[in-house]
Amino acid sequence: MSNFVNLSIFENYQKYIDNEQEIREKIRLMVRKIEQNTKEAAIQLQIIHCDLSKIDNACAKARKTIAVCSENYQSLSELIPIGQYYRYSDHWTYITQRLVFIIAMVVYLEAGFLVTRETVAEMLGLKTNQADGFHLDIEDYLMGILQMASELSRFATNSVTLGDYDRPLHISRFMANLNAGYRLLNLKNDGLRKRFDALKYDVKKIEEVVYDISIRGLKNITNEATDETSNRETEENDSSTNAVGTVENI
Amino acid sequence: MSGRSNARKQPKVKEKVIIDENNPMLRAFQAYAKELDAKHDRYERIVKLSRDITIEAKRIIFLLHSIDSRKGNKDKVLEEAQQRLEKVIKVNFKAVAQELQNLDPYQYRGAYAPGLQEFIEAYSFMEYMRYADDNQTSMSDWQQLQGKMQYTEAETNDEISAEMKEHKLSFHVEPSEYILGISDLSGELMRRCINSLGSGETDTCLLICKVLQHLYKGYIGLSIPRCRELSRKIHTMRQSVLKAEDVCYNVKVRGGEAAKWGLESEKPNVDIDEGFF
Numbered sequence: 001m002s003n004f005v006n007l008s009i010f011e012n013y014q015k016y017i018d019n020e021q022e023i024r025e026k027i028r029l030m031v032r033k034i035e036q037n038t039k040e041a042a043i044q045l046q047i048i049h050c051d052l053s054k055i056d057n058a059c060a061k062a063r064k065t066i067a068v069c070s071e072n073y074q075s076l077s078e079l080i081p082i083g084q085y086y087r088y089s090d091h092w093t094y095i096t097q098r099l100v101f102i103i104a105m106v107v108y109l110e111a112g113f114l115v116t117r118e119t120v121a122e123m124l125g126l127k128t129n130q131a132d133g134f135h136l137d138i139e140d141y142l143m144g145i146l147q148m149a150s151e152l153s154r155f156a157t158n159s160v161t162l163g164d165y166d167r168p169l170h171i172s173r174f175m176a177n178l179n180a181g182y183r184l185l186n187l188k189n190d191g192l193r194k195r196f197d198a199l200k201y202d203v204k205k206i207e208e209v210v211y212d213i214s215i216r217g218l219k220n221i222t223n224e225a226t227d228e229t230s231n232r233e234t235e236e237n238d239s240s241t242n243a244v245g246t247v248e249n250i
Numbered sequence: 251m252s253g254r255s256n257a258r259k260q261p262k263v264k265e266k267v268i269i270d271e272n273n274p275m276l277r278a279f280q281a282y283a284k285e286l287d288a289k290h291d292r293y294e295r296i297v298k299l300s301r302d303i304t305i306e307a308k309r310i311i312f313l314l315h316s317i318d319s320r321k322g323n324k325d326k327v328l329e330e331a332q333q334r335l336e337k338v339i340k341v342n343f344k345a346v347a348q349e350l351q352n353l354d355p356y357q358y359r360g361a362y363a364p365g366l367q368e369f370i371e372a373y374s375f376m377e378y379m380r381y382a383d384d385n386q387t388s389m390s391d392w393q394q395l396q397g398k399m400q401y402t403e404a405e406t407n408d409e410i411s412a413e414m415k416e417h418k419l420s421f422h423v424e425p426s427e428y429i430l431g432i433s434d435l436s437g438e439l440m441r442r443c444i445n446s447l448g449s450g451e452t453d454t455c456l457l458i459c460k461v462l463q464h465l466y467k468g469y470i471g472l473s474i475p476r477c478r479e480l481s482r483k484i485h486t487m488r489q490s491v492l493k494a495e496d497v498c499y500n501v502k503v504r505g506g507e508a509a510k511w512g513l514e515s516e517k518p519n520v521d522i523d524e525g526f527f
Contacts, residue, residue, distance in 0.1 A: 003387075003388055004377075004378060004381055004382070004387070004388055004389055004461055004464075005388065005389065005461055005464040005465050005468060006388035006389060006391065007464070007467070007468050007471075009389075009391045009432075009468070010468040010469070010471055010472060012391070012425075013425055013428075013429055013472065014471070014472055014473070016425050017426075017472070017474050021475065083354050083355075084354065084356060085354050085356070085357075086354045086356035086357040086359075087354075087356040113274075113275070114275050114278070116278050117278070117282070130353065130354065131352060138282060138285050138286060138289075139286075141282075142282065177273065177275050177276070178275070180276060180279075181275050181276055181278070181279035182279070184276065184279045184280055184282075184283045185279065185282060185283045185286055186283065186286065186287055186290070187286070188290055
């Protein structure tokens with residue numbers, strides 16, 4: 001009777017699992033490399049909190065590091081069997097979110113708008129569509145953007161400290177838009193939802209900074225500067241010009 | 251500032267969200283929202299399907315427990331159980347396979363895993379009841395089950411263009427889910443062992459005990475890193491094995507008649523289940 005339990009099933013399963021472990025091991029190594037690069041880029045970007053004149057330089061450096069990451073992602077994607085992205089994705093979700101954050105930060109600093117998921121995917125050499133292969137998961141993208149929001153609220157305070165009173169206004173408008181964007185999403189009660197709940201504190205912090213600037217009349221910008229920022233702004237968002245009005249009216 | 255953000259919140263309340271079409275950020279987010287919703291909806295649909303599978307599988311297991319040599323209903327019950335299991339494969343799993351068509355099944359694993367495990371438990375239990383007297387046949391492994399879950403679909407699905415006449419479709423049976431499902435079988439076997447004691451079939455008790463020991467041997471041989479679920483199940487399995495061994499012990503020392511009284515006190519533990527009934 002004991003023939004009913006076929007012990008070779010367990011042998012086969014053990015082989016199956018060993019094989020999986022091997023793949024995981026390789027993934028782990030590759031992810032560690034990406035982690036290292038990401039850290040470098042994150043450090044390079046920290047300069048924005050102490051020296052505003054070096055922002056462009058930092059962005060250029062970070063872009064180079066991101067390019068390296070993109071190569072590593074290429075090798076990583078070759079390790080994953082087709083159609084098994086989500087089997088192993090827990091190894092790289094965190095780091096991908098971190099990279100989304102860095103890329104979004106760089107693009108914001110350079111151009112003042114929110115990077116789209118397509119652009120992030122392109123910069124990392126990933127697909128946007130699941131069917132096309134190794135892709136950028138939408139939740140990872142959204143998580144990374146929320147991380148950027150926290151960083152921006154810190155950046156707003158620090159740029160005031162460094163004497164740049166325009167920047168917080170722009171960041172504030174940007175964040176209000178971002179907040180509105182996230183409100184369009186129906187989030188499940190998961191990690192993303194929790195992280196989104198924290199966004200309101202970032203928004204609040206920036207609004208307080210803007211308030212402080214406005215009430216003290218520190219917004220001593222010349223007209224050219226206003227034009228410059230609002231021009232940049234119109235590309236991104238028409239309605240935000242109204243926001244400038246609101247702030248000035250206060 | 252706050253007045254403005256309130257104004258933004260308001261449209262959210264309505265069903266149709268009015269957004270500024272000129273704002274590329276919001277347009278992008280609308281697309282993201284669509285994608286997220288599609289994903290969550292699919293997940294929910296699969297959860298529903300999985301729940302139906304779980305309920306049906308539990309009922310089939312219950313049905314199989316009603317096999318009683320005194321009533322001589324074995325063939326009839328087995329026939330019905332088999333038919334119902336086939337139907338679950340044909341209808342319910344096919345629906346899940348359709349949902350997962352061209353998608354990464356691992357993404358929705360959490361949604362269908364409970365149903366699949368319960369199904370595997372029911373299926374292997376049916377096989378056990380069927381082959382209990384047969385010394386040759388062993389239980390199906392995941393590849394055999396996988397082989398049963400192949401579907402060809404005549405094009406009725408309106409999502410896909412009409413050019414493909416017949417479409418191959420299969421439900422992916424993940425070996426890990428199989429192993430987890432089979433480990434639940436030990437609980438059913440133990441229950442069966444104790445029931446047989448009640449009906450005086452002491453030979454069955456001894457047989458089942460052997461099968462359980464064998465199963466346990468297979469499981470402790472596995473070395474699987476970071477799978478808490480499995481180690482929990484192996485722990486439960488050990489208790490089932492111990493209970494079955496106790497039954498056999500009592501049969502030997504006291505003879506079949508007396509043993510069923512002795513075990514009465516241990517019975518309540520047996521019926522802990524996930525509460526689908």
